Amino acid sequence: MSENINLVDSSRASSELGDNNYRRLDYLDQLESESIHIFREVAGQFERPALLFSGGKDSIVLVHLALKAFRPGKFPFPLVHIDTGHNFQEALDFRDQFAQAIGEKLIVRNVADTIREKNLTEQKGKFASRNALQTFTLLDTIEEFKFDACIGGARRDEEKARAKERIFSVRDEFGQWDPKLQRPELWNTYNGKIDKGENVRVFPISNWTELDIWNYIRRNKIELPSIYFSHDREVLEYQGQLVATSEFIQLEEGDKVAIKKVRYRTVGDMTCTAAVESNASTIDDIIKEIIATKTSERGETRIDDRVSEAAMEDRKKGGYF
Amino acid sequence: MDILRFITAGSVDDGKSTLIGRLLYDSKSIMIDQLEAIEKQSKNREDGEIDLALLTDGLRAEREQGITIDVAYKYFSTPTRKFIIADAPGHTQYTRNMVTGASNSDLIIILVDARNGVSEQTRRHSIIASLLNIPHVVVAINKMDLVNNSQDVYNNIVIDYSAVAASLGLKDITYIPISAINGDNIVEKSASFPWYEGESLLHILENVAVANDINYTDARFPVQYVIRPQTDDLHDYRGYAGKVISGIYKKGDTICVQPSGLQSVISAIEIGGQQVEEAFAPQSVVIHLQDDIDISRGDVIVKTDNLPTIENELDVLLCWMGNKPLKAGNKYLLQINSRVVKAVVKEIEYKLDVNSLLQEPSPDQAQLNDIVKVKIKTASPIPYDSYKKLRVNGGAILIDETSNVTVGACMIQ
Ligand SMILES: Nc1nc2c(ncn2[C@@H]2O[C@H](COP(=O)(O)OP(=O)(O)OP(=O)(O)O)[C@@H](O)[C@H]2O)c(=O)[nH]1
Ligand SMILES: [Mg+2]
Numbered sequence: 001m002s003e004n005i006n007l008v009d010s011s012r013a014s015s016e017l018g019d020n021n022y023r024r025l026d027y028l029d030q031l032e033s034e035s036i037h038i039f040r041e042v043a044g045q046f047e048r049p050a051l052l053f054s055g056g057k058d059s060i061v062l063v064h065l066a067l068k069a070f071r072p073g074k075f076p077f078p079l080v081h082i083d084t085g086h087n088f089q090e091a092l093d094f095r096d097q098f099a100q101a102i103g104e105k106l107i108v109r110n111v112a113d114t115i116r117e118k119n120l121t122e123q124k125g126k127f128a129s130r131n132a133l134q135t136f137t138l139l140d141t142i143e144e145f146k147f148d149a150c151i152g153g154a155r156r157d158e159e160k161a162r163a164k165e166r167i168f169s170v171r172d173e174f175g176q177w178d179p180k181l182q183r184p185e186l187w188n189t190y191n192g193k194i195d196k197g198e199n200v201r202v203f204p205i206s207n208w209t210e211l212d213i214w215n216y217i218r219r220n221k222i223e224l225p226s227i228y229f230s231h232d233r234e235v236l237e238y239q240g241q242l243v244a245t246s247e248f249i250q251l252e253e254g255d256k257v258a259i260k261k262v263r264y265r266t267v268g269d270m271t272c273t274a275a276v277e278s279n280a281s282t283i284d285d286i287i288k289e290i291i292a293t294k295t296s297e298r299g300e301t302r303i304d305d306r307v308s309e310a311a312m313e314d315r316k317k318g319g320y321f
Numbered sequence: 322m323d324i325l326r327f328i329t330a331g332s333v334d335d336g337k338s339t340l341i342g343r344l345l346y347d348s349k350s351i352m353i354d355q356l357e358a359i360e361k362q363s364k365n366r367e368d369g370e371i372d373l374a375l376l377t378d379g380l381r382a383e384r385e386q387g388i389t390i391d392v393a394y395k396y397f398s399t400p401t402r403k404f405i406i407a408d409a410p411g412h413t414q415y416t417r418n419m420v421t422g423a424s425n426s427d428l429i430i431i432l433v434d435a436r437n438g439v440s441e442q443t444r445r446h447s448i449i450a451s452l453l454n455i456p457h458v459v460v461a462i463n464k465m466d467l468v469n470n471s472q473d474v475y476n477n478i479v480i481d482y483s484a485v486a487a488s489l490g491l492k493d494i495t496y497i498p499i500s501a502i503n504g505d506n507i508v509e510k511s512a513s514f515p516w517y518e519g520e521s522l523l524h525i526l527e528n529v530a531v532a533n534d535i536n537y538t539d540a541r542f543p544v545q546y547v548i549r550p551q552t553d554d555l556h557d558y559r560g561y562a563g564k565v566i567s568g569i570y571k572k573g574d575t576i577c578v579q580p581s582g583l584q585s586v587i588s589a590i591e592i593g594g595q596q597v598e599e600a601f602a603p604q605s606v607v608i609h610l611q612d613d614i615d616i617s618r619g620d621v622i623v624k625t626d627n628l629p630t631i632e633n634e635l636d637v638l639l640c641w642m643g644n645k646p647l648k649a650g651n652k653y654l655l656q657i658n659s660r661v662v663k664a665v666v667k668e669i670e671y672k673l674d675v676n677s678l679l680q681e682p683s684p685d686q687a688q689l690n691d692i693v694k695v696k697i698k699t700a701s702p703i704p705y706d707s708y709k710k711l712r713v714n715g716g717a718i719l720i721d722e723t724s725n726v727t728v729g730a731c732m733i734q
Contacts, residue, residue, distance in 0.1 A: 020537045023569070023601045027324045027403045032593075036605035037564045040545040044618045044659060068593040069562065069605070072555055073548040156394045160379030163393045166421075170725075179380050182391060184417045184642050184727045186424040187716050188564075189656055193725035207405055209396045299354030313381055 028216055031208055032065065037188060038167060038204040039069040042149050043076040045192035046200070049149040050142075052321070053079040053106070055087075055095035056267040057224055058153035058205065061213055064222055065204060067102065077151070078105040082137050084130040085112045086248050086269040094225040109141045125250075129271045135319045139175050142199055149192065149200045152321050157209040159298055161313035167206050173197035175319025201321065210265075210297045211290055218283045227264045230281045234259050241274035241300075265290075266301045274301045322398070325531055326405040328422045330450070331432035332442035333411035336463040338389055340432065340501040341408050342373025347508035348523065350397035351376065373502075377408040390415055392422035401527055411442060416449075416690040417642035420730055423449055424716070427531050428457040430522075435468045435498075439481045445675045447482075448692060451489040452638055452732055454712050456534050458486070458494045459525060465513065466500040472516045488678055495525055535602050539706065540568025541629065541714045542622040543658040548607060560591065560607035561616060566658065566713040568627075570608065571599040578614065579621045579704035580631050585610040602713075619660030621704045621714075629714060633702040636734040637695050639687070643721060643728030646686040647693070653728065655699055657717035663700040664719070670694040697731070708732040 025033065042049050051066060053059045066075055079099055083092070099106035111130050114137040115122060123129055142150065156163045166182050168190045183191060192200050205213070217224065235242040236249065237256040243249060245257060248271050262275035263286070280286045293300070329337035345351050359375040362384065377393040378384055389410040397404050407422030423429060429450045433443055450458060460482050468474045475498045486494055497506055498514050499522060505511035510521045519525070548560040570576075574587045589609040590600050600606040608622060616622070623629060641647050647666060655664035671680035673692040680694075687693045708715030709732075719729030 020535075020601075021532075023535075023537065024323065024532060025603065027322045030324050030603065033564060033603055033605040037545070040562050040605070041659070043546045070548060071594050072558060073550045073560075076546075157396045160377075160393070163377070163379050163395060164391050180382065180390060182418075184421045184718075184730065186421060186718050186727070186730050187713070188425070189658060189716065189718050191656065191718060191720055191725070191727045193654075193720055193722075195725065207394070207396070209398075211398075212403075294353045296352035296354055299352060313379070 028212065028219060031205075031212060032068070032216070034188070034207065035065045035204040036069040038190070038202065039066055039151070041190045041192070042151060042202050043070070045190070046149040048145065048147050049077040049151060049202075050080045050107075050145065050147045051075070051077050051151045052153070053081055053095065053099070054267070055081070055091035055098070055225060056153070057213060057217065057228060058155065060098070060222060060224060061208075061216060062151065062153045062205060063098070063102070064220065075104050078107050080107045080109070080141060080147075080150075082134055082141065083108050083110050084134055084269050085110060086130055086271050088225070088227055088264075088267060088270060090225045090227045091267050107141070107145070109137050109144075111137045113137075114140060129269060131269060131272055132315070135175065135315070138321075139319055142175070147199060148194065149202055151202045151204060153205055154203050154321055155208050155210070155213075156206045159312045161316055165203065165206075165316070167203055168192055169201045169203065170194060171199055171201055171319065175199070177316040177319075179313065179317070211287070214283065214287050214290055218287060225267065227267060228286070230261050230263045230279050230285075232259055233262050233275065235262060235275060242277065243274055244270055246270045264301070265297055276300060322401060322403060323531065324403045324405060325428060325526060325529065326407070326426050327428040327430060327526065328407040328409055328419075328426040329430045329432060330409050330419060330423065330446035331411055332434065332437070332440045333388065335411060335432040335434045336501040337411060337432055338374035338377045338408055339372075340430070340461065340463065340499070340507070341395055341406055342376040343501050343504050343507045344406075344523065345376060345395060345397055346373060347504050348397055348399065388412060391418045399523070399527055404526065409446075413442060413445070413690060416445065417640070419446065420449055420453070420640050420642070423453050423455060424730065426453075426455050427534060428459065428526070428529055429455045430459045430461050432461050432463045432501075433478055433482065435462050435464045435474050435478065438478050439485060441676055443482070444485055444678070447485055447489055447491065448673065448675065448678075449640065451491055452640065452692065454709060454732075456493065456531075457529050458491050459522070460494060460496045461522065462496065462498050463501050465498045465505065466503055470498070470513045472514075475514075475517075495519065497522055497525065536567040536711060536713075537569055537601060538567075539627055539629075539711055539714075540570055540624045541566050541706070541711070542570065542608065543660065544616055544618055544620045544622060545659045546618060547616070559613070560609055561622065562605075562607050563622075563659070564605045565600050565602045567602045567711055568624075569599055569601040570606075570624075575625045576610070576622050577625045577628065578616050579623055579629060580702050581615065581620065583614045583616075584625060585612040585614055587611075619658075621658075621660075623704070629704040629706050631702045631704050633699045635697045635699065635703075635705075635731075637697050637717075638708075638732040638734065639693050639695050639719075640730040641687040641689060641691045641693060641728070642730065643726070644689055645721075645728075646688050647695075647729070648686045652722070654720040654722055655697065655703070655717050655731070656720060657703055657705060658714070660703060661720075662703060664697050667696040667698050670696065705733050707734055709734070
């Protein structure tokens with residue numbers, strides 16, 4: 001027995017490391033290398049991938065990793081943005097300028113068009129959100145371009161359902177995630193085999209935390225939209241959260257509106273992303289605040305997750321990222 | 322700062338998820354809103370204690386049943402290390418999910434319930450740790466609070482487990498008594514075990530030496546993608562993109578492409594667009610060669626003085642993960658790093674009995690979660706190393722071509 005199963009090889013002496021000591025990768029380098037490897041697996045395994053790019057910090061880091069993976073070649077995929085129509089103008093401007101600066105193709109599809117064409121019903125209420133309708137446009141776009149892989153910037157530390165998802169996450173033709181039927185995913189060997197109509201969601205920065213992202217942004221001097229830094233903004237104070245006033249939210253009598261110094265920790269729709277009161281105007285300041293904070297990224301800034309305990313899991317099952 | 326990837330394993334309800342919850346809680350890695358959320362859910366419980374397992378049991382079905390179904394990944398760091406934790410399910414039914422989490426781990430924490438001692442599932446997960454060649458093992462004897470923190474109970478389990486470990490050839494094992502629920506010996510050393518001479522679990526995790534686990538000797542570079550811009554100014558640019566999975570490559574090294582055997586010399590190495598003199602594991606790089614030779618995705622660039630094995634007949638220890646049984650004669654795709662070939666399972670030599678660790682020769686078939694020794698023939702020779710020697714170039718997966726599902730984890734001998 002022991003002959004066959006005795007697998008552990010301890011023959012390498014520990015002194016061997018000696019002069020290899022300088023060949024130890026720092027944690028950010030390790031994460032970067034893992035992500036680049038995933039990007040190249042997508043390029044090698046799929047015919048029509050796409051990178052979902054919103055102009056938020058995670059997707060900006062994603063594009064920087066793609067630059068490292070494929071330059072001086074072009075990306076083997078376009079950047080795709082599903083625009084809800086409720087986005088921050090600063091993020092949209094950044095999105096367009098950045099895509100142009102790196103010379104990559106950007107495809108934008110609008111949720112407003114899907115709503116009109118398919119007669120979808122918009123949410124009502126104070127913070128009427130298009131978050132759910134976004135999935136329709138995403139699935140239509142996947143069909144329009146026959147995308148077989150969509151690369152996204154979701155991180156496992158964001159939310160408890162995300163913490164469960166594979167790096168290559170297979171979705172059926174309705175984009176649905178079945179958490180009880182995930183493929184085994186061994187080592188760094190990714191199985192991207194799918195049938196026609198199915199697609200794979202790929203998450204190259206699965207193993208990065210919010211703080212890793214900020215440290216990487218600092219180290220690589222990555223530029224971000226201005227809303228990530230402290231600025232004056234008119235906000236509505238609502239159940240302990242600060243929501244920017246805009247044409248998309250309905251103010252009522254008695255609403256507390258004030259101008260405050262804020263920054264954004266995440267950038268989603270204006271209707272469901274809250275700002276953080278802050279004077280942090282540099283990356284260093286932001287990192288200090290993130291280290292000190294007692295609230296999670298989504299907990300502090302997302303209004304949409306509060307609906308129910310399993311909000312994210314349910315949205316993923318329905319085809320959401 | 323470096324990274325330690327570890328997994329928690331062991332039987333159902335041995336306290337894996339609770340342990341991770343504790344580790345995160347006591348190292349102050351849980352945010353207020355996350356804590357409030359699990360406090361709210363724990364209200365339904367009779368004892369009114371907060372259930373720390375809810376931190377990792379992120380699926381509705383898991384929370385409803387109070388069990389873990391699939392791996393959850395959690396993250397925290399201390400000033401010296403970033404930790405990537407995989408919380409595995411204990412149920413036999415979900416063993417393949419445990420294997421998924423274990424395959425990337427540097428260290429495995431095997432929990433044993435102090436009241437029950439070494440169980441079948443303890444053995445199963447230990448076998449998997451051994452098969453996957455996880456370099457470091459911590460055996461955490463949990464729920465010590467339920468056995469009056471008894472040193473005798475602890476010692477007996479250590480003796481029992483040592484026998485299992487010896488028969489499996491597990492090395493670098495550390496034993497520790499804990500109470501996950503009370504936080505004893507998790508972050509701080511606890512006064513509950515005055516007889517215990519070792520350190521706290523976190524201390525062990527922070528100090529285990531992972532640097533030696535990287536192989537700098539056997540250079541292996543699987544090509545993932547060929548970068549060819551074909552623009553006017555980069556007309557002749559041809560770079561081989563991939564990750565150095567082991568070893569070191571330097572400019573001027575004579576290399577050999579496997580399986581073709583074609584030779585050339587490294588003319589340049591790039592990392593993120595910057596030219597460098599050398600690249601080492603686990604860096605993602607672009608390699609340039611002096612000659613225009615035929616290289617495509619799945620080929621492996623190695624050095625002429627250190628070749629992998631090139632064979633189309635493989636002896637394989639296999640964790641079967643398919644819902645349909647494996648039978649001799651079945652055909653699959655075999656994927657090793659970026660190379661995919663057709664393969665047939667010629668013979669099932671034996672099945673491992675998880676309890677006795679004995680081999681049952683020539684079984685008719687292998688069922689979900691069985692561990693078997695098989696002979697596999699591939700349609701063309703593949704370059705590989707024995708898993709035991711070089712984990713990164715000796716592991717392969719089997720894919721069912723009709724369902725596209727990953728059905729087997731191969732440790733090539
Ligand atoms: N008394 C006591 N109870 C514990 C301890 N650790 C865990 N438990 C309890 O044991 C039960 C199971 O704990 P879990 O953490 O969910 O077990 P698990 O190993 O993750 O279970 P699976 O993931 O389903 O295999 C829960 O009721 C815990 O509260 C401990 O140290 N002492
Ligand atoms: Mg559990």
